[in-house]
Amino acid sequence: MFPSQFEYLAPTTLEEALSLLAEHAEDAKVLAGGQSLIPLMKLRFAAPAMIIDINGVPGLSHLQEDRRGRGYLRVGALVRNAALERSELLKSRYPTMAAAAPLISDPLVRNQGTLVGSLVHADPQGDWGSVLLALEGEVVAKSTSGERRIPATSFFDGPFTTVLRSDELAVEARVPAPGPRSFGTYLKLERKVGDFATVGVAVSVSTERGVVTRAGIGLTGVGPANIKAVDAEQALVGHRLTGKAIQQAAHLAAAASEPRSDVRGSADYKREVVRVYVARGLHQAFDAKAA
Amino acid sequence: MAVTDTSPGWLGKSIKRKEDDRFIAGRGNYIEDINLPAMLHMAILRSPYAHARINGIDASAASALPGVVAVVTGELLAQHKLAWMPTLSGDTQAVLATDKVRFQGQEVACVIAEDRYVAHDALELIEVDYEPLPAVVDPFAALDDGAPLIRDDKDGQTDNRIYHWEAGDAEATERAFAEADRVVTVNTHYPRSHPAPLECCGCVADVNPASSRATIYMTSQAPHAIRTVFALVAGLPEQNIQVISPDIGGGFGNKVPVYPGYVVATAASLLIGRPVKWIEDRTGNLISTGFARDFHMKGELALTNDGRMLGLRVKMLSDQGYAYADAQPSKLKAGLFHIVTGSYDMPAAHVITDGAYTNKAPGGVAYRCSFRVTEASFLIERLVQSAAYDLGIDPVELRRKNFIRSDQFPYTSATGFVYDSGDYEGALDLALEKARYSELRAEQAELRKEGKLIGIGIASMTEALGAGPSRDYDILGIKMFDSAELRVHPTGKAILKLGVRHQGQGHETTFAQIVAHELGIPPDDILVHEGDTDNTPYGLGTYASRSTPVAGAAAAMVARKLRDKSKKIAAHLLEVAEEDLEWEIGKFSVKGAPDRSKTIQEIAFAAYTDHPPGMEAGLEGAHYYDPPNLTFPFATYIVVVEVDAETGEWKPRQVVAVDDCGVRINPMIVEGQIMGGLTEGFAMSAMQQITFDEDGNCIGANFMDYLLPTAWETPHFDLYETCTPSPHHPIGCKGVGESATVGSPAAFVNAVVDAVAHLGVRDVDMPVTSGAVWEAIQAVKGTG
Structure with a gap:
């Protein structure tokens, strides 16, 4: 790899990292897993003057549930995808995330890459953004001037852009606990393991007495950013998960997608895959509920 | 699966690759080192x-x-x-x-x-x-009047045409088409791919x-x-x-x-x-660097209603990029593409080829392919399947009906190849048995009732390789022979120097086995040396599956020369006439007195210490081998796929490969070659292409866009063999490194098309992405 020249800094405390960011905000890029940043630097598509490597910062590797209130999952900025893939906590309580984790790129990338890094990179073909939108998660950002919690729904600002300020470090992602009688999955069409999604669909459904109380649907790779299919979600809430309801939601999700034709397939094709995958994901939810 | 060979000698033995220790230990010596x-x-x-x-x-x-x-x-x-x-x-x-x-x-x-x-x-x-x-991206548009002239640097070049070349007999082919009950057409593009060595x-x-x-x-x-x-x-x-x-x-032609x-x-x-x-x-x-393929092909097959092939007409336009840079024999403008009649007894054929300049990288190289046989094999095997559907005949029966029969070899094809040997029905029958073909057809019918799709694709591939007889094959005037020098040292160890250069094919092992088989010196005692022009004999190199057919033959021939000399030395040492000696691998002994013998090692020592008066000392020699003909390996590949009717996603469920490359020197290495070739065949059929936008921007210039399959996608392969030795190669070998790359893409595509053929789909261009399958289904829905 022959990137442009850059200065490399490796802070050992969060305070140090934040003050470096505050000082060098415009010139610096944060390095966590490096699975997007390093390829960009290799190709000289990105040429940051400074790299702030946070891998030595303590307190960013937590993957745990906070049980207060409805409860939520905390994913630290240095939690690798491989850890998410192996997590029993995700398998038992966060099925959409458990389904997505093993579909992130390939095993080598998963060993290094992080969920928070993927959110911050904001690739419209990134999988975690759709998952966070479906689950209504949030990103915790810190800077020398304080902390703010940014809902996923307002975090993404277009392809490869977020509302994160350049002096802010995303330290954690939070995902509300889905609660009992919840189901979810992530379905991904890819040309090969390690490819970006042609189409990815995150679904999450909570029910009470057979009626949907909350529905989340996130779409990957079919727009300038990850898409939350709000109309489809709302069409499900208050209804039973019947075949008809599922078909309607699937159509609305397809209508919410804004795919473009490219080597991965035509826009029509991708829209159809959204429809089929949303329906399949919801049918799986229905079957799981019935079981 | 490798058949354990317990016969004497070193052919057919799956010994471990001698070169691998240094590669596994990270002690190879690559350019970067x-x-x-x-x-x-x-x-x-x-x-x-x-x-x-x-x-x-x-x-x-x-x-x-x-x-x-x-x-x-x-x-x-x-x-x-x-x-x-x-x-x-x-x-x-x-x-x-x-x-x-x-x-x-x-x-x-x-x-x-x-x-x-x-x-x-x-x-x-x-x-x-x-x-x-303005960029010229489409090769058809490149040939239009008024297209921007790409090669304005060349005196006399007034358009973007590179060559026009024909093979076969136009008139005979016209007559065949006039007599035909039916003409089946396939229009297809074999996409631009890249060898992409690691x-x-x-x-x-x-x-x-x-x-x-x-x-x-x-x-x-x-x-x-x-x-x-x-x-x-x-x-x-x-x-x-x-x-x-x-x-x-890795090289693969690149x-x-x-x-x-x-x-x-x-x-x-x-x-x-x-x-x-x-x-x-x-x-x-x-x-x-050298891409591969990028042939736009139209094939027409003339048949009788009962499925007899009468003639084949092919028009091909090659998208060469801005320079015509194929590495191929000078006389043949489209390489060996005219082998397009394949495994079939085709009474007449006419092949018309043109090459066009475009604003793309120059090429194209023969990517794991003997000079464009890959494109040819794909076209004829796709045509045969389409013809079978149109005639309502099982694709197996249509092949069987038209195969060149075993008793027809040597067989002169309509485009001028002399096929050395073959038993196409034997390979097909074994593949059908192993794949349980008739059960598969029944299962396919049952599953369709449930809305589930499986498809069975077959390719019966024959390729021509091992260039070549020097009368026909040269590169820039240099004849395509190859060479071997063999020196046996006084202690009975040897060095074999070759004009070819392996890139992972296992020469250091297989060529040692050839010499071992001919002389009885164990492979571990033979160093195989290649790649240094000061210290190896002149040769044309390793590509187009030519190393074993040509350099391998040279290795056998030079070993025989040394054996002849060894016999003279043995006669001298044993004080008998040469005629009184008999050879078994590794030693000469006196007929009728087997106790009186000299091993090759004893003879080698004597060559330097006690050679007969009047004889040159030493035990070494060279041989430049000019093959009398190409060799013609063949195979039948059967692929079974499952297709998702809603999304077009497909995956192989079973891949059966029956390869016949004549005598196998090291079956393990041969099987490795076949597995690699099947993987690349799968890759080309399923995911690989280098495309360009209308401005000529290349899409496919990194491994995020140009896809290499990994162990995750690559299916399991069931390998089998038949053996039809080449009648003219000294040890009966044919090339094999490329057979599966050449033959298998058609089997994969045929399988996907077969899964949706009942809907009316006849063709899906490579790469057969899920989107392409879905579009093909929508297209017939629209017309149905």
């Missing part, structure tokens, strides 16, 4: 445009960057008459662009610097004044200003031919050029041509007087 004192580093500036005039290049800022030794431009090379170079097809190609750039990624300037980081930094400081021109290209050029000797370490599949080309291009005396191909991390990087590094070393290293990056490799 070669570092010389005072060595400089080179990086290449590439064109962002597919077609643009160069109005000027300002390299002053780059030259001023500390650590930069020189910036080489086309203008500088032109002063030394090195701005252009010949291609292996007799065309010309720019070393560095002077007048225009003609494809995105073309080499425009090179920085020579003290280290690679500085070299890359300096590239960003070179300012090139480009004047963009090691990219590179070199270390070391021109010694004191001795004028040029030592060029380079990633070349054909070091001897390269040395001659360098001598002709650069005007250097050939004895002063030493080309050394060290360990090579490392046959001469690339600008090699030439500029050598010229820079010559001008600066220090060694210059160039290591290509992945994008450089994918965007600028």
Whole structure:
């Protein structure tokens, strides 16, 4: 790899990292897993003057549930995808995330890459953004001037852009606990393991007495950013998960997608895959509920 | 599965590869491992445009960057008459662009610097004044009147046509079509793919200003031919050029041509007087070096209603990029594409081929392919399946009905090939049995009732390889023989030197086995040496499955020469007449007195210590082998796929391969070759292509866009064999390294089409993406 020249800094405390960011905000890029940043630097598509490597910062590797209130999952900025893939906590309580984790790129990338890094990179073909939108998660950002919690729904600002300020470090992602009688999955069409999604669909459904109380649907790779299919979600809430309801939601999700034709397939094709995958994901939810 | 061979000798033995210890231990010696004192580093500036005039290049800022030794431009090379170079097809190609750039990624300037980081930094400081021109991306449009002229540098070139070449008999073919009950047509594009070896290209050029000797370490599949080309291009005396191909991390045809990087590094070393290293990056490799395929083909098959093939008519347009740079025999403009009649007894055939310039990288090389047989095999096997559907005959029966029968060999095809041997029905029958074909058809019918789709695809491939008889095959006039030198040392150990150069094919093991089989010296006692032009006999190199058919034959023949001499020495040592001796592998003994014998090791020692009066000392020799014909391996591949009717997603459920490559020297290595070829066949059919947008921007210049399958996607392969020895090869071998790449893509595509054929789908172009399958289904829904 022959990137442009850059200065490399490796802070050992969060305070140090934040003050470096505050000082060098415009010139610096944060390095966590490096699975997007390093390829960009290799190709000289990105040429940051400074790299702030946070891998030595303590307190960013937590993957745990906070049980207060409805409860939520905390994913630290240095939690690798491989850890998410192996997590029993995700398998038992966060099925959409458990389904997505093993579909992130390939095993080598998963060993290094992080969920928070993927959110911050904001690739419209990134999988975690759709998952966070479906689950209504949030990103915790810190800077020398304080902390703010940014809902996923307002975090993404277009392809490869977020509302994160350049002096802010995303330290954690939070995902509300889905609660009992919840189901979810992530379905991904890819040309090969390690490819970006042609189409990815995150679904999450909570029910009470057979009626949907909350529905989340996130779409990957079919727009300038990850898409939350709000109309489809709302069409499900208050209804039973019947075949008809599922078909309607699937159509609305397809209508919410804004795919473009490219080597991965035509826009029509991708829209159809959204429809089929949303329906399949919801049918799986229905079957799981019935079981 | 390998059949354990318990016969005497060394053929058919799956001994472990001798070369692997050093590779596994990380102790190979690749180009990047070669570092010389005072060595400089080179990086290449590439064109962002597919077609643009160069109005000027300002390299002053780059030259001023500390650590930069020189910036080489086309203008500088032109002063030394090195701005252009010949291609292996007799065309010309720019070393560095002077007048225009003609494809995105073309080499425009090179920085020579003290280290690679500085070299890359300096590239960003070179300012090139480009004047963009309309890009010619479509080869059909390239031939339209008024299309922008790409090669305005060539005197007399007034359009974008490169060649027109025909094979077969037009009149006989017209008559066949006139008599036909039915004509079946397939229009298809075999997409532009790339060999994508894991090691990219590179070199270390070391021109010694004191001795004028040029030592060029380079990633070349054909070091001897390269040395001659360098001598002709650069005007250097050939004895002063030493080309050394060290360990090579895969070639697949990509490392046959001469690339600008090699030439500029050598010229820079010559001008600066220090060694210059160039290591290509992945994008450089994918965007600028020899691609493969990119044939637009229309095939028409004339048949009777009962399924007898009467004739084949093929029109092919080749998208060559901006230079005609195929590495292929000079007389054949589209390589061996005219083998397109395949495994069938085709009474008449006519093949019309044209080549067109486009604003794309030059090529195309034979990617794991004997000079364009891959495209030919794909076309005929797709045609046969389409014909079967149209006639309502099972694809198996249509093949069986038209195969060249075993008793017809040697068989002269309608386009002039003389097939040496074959038993196509034998391979097909074994494949059908192993795949349980009739059960599969029943299962397919049952599953369709449930809305589930499976498809069964067959390809019965025959290829022509092992170029070649020197009367027909040459590259730039150099005949396509190959050679072996064998020296047995006094202690009975040996060194075998060859003119070919392996890139992972296992020569260090298999060629030792050939000599072992002929002489009885164990393979572990034989060092196989290749790749250094000072220390190996002249040869044309390793590609097109020619090493075993040609160099392997040379190894057997030189071993036999030494055995003849050994017999004389044995007769002398045993004090008997030569006629009284008999040979069993490893020793001569006296007929009727088996106790009186001399081993090959004892004979070798005597060759240096006690040779007969009047005989030259030593035990060594050379053989240049000119094959009497090509060899014709064949195979039947059966692929079973599951297709998702809603999304078009598909995956292979079963792959059965029956290969017949004649005698197998090392079955394990052969099976490795077949598995690799099947994987590449799967890759091409399922996911690989290099495409271009309308401005000629290359989509496929990294491994995020140009896809290599991994163990995750690659299906399991069930391998079987039949054995029909080549009648003319000294040990009955045929080439095999490319069979599965050549034959299997049609089986994969046929399988997917078969799954949706009942809906009316007849064709899906490669790569058969899920989207392409879905679109094909929608298209017939619309018309149905």
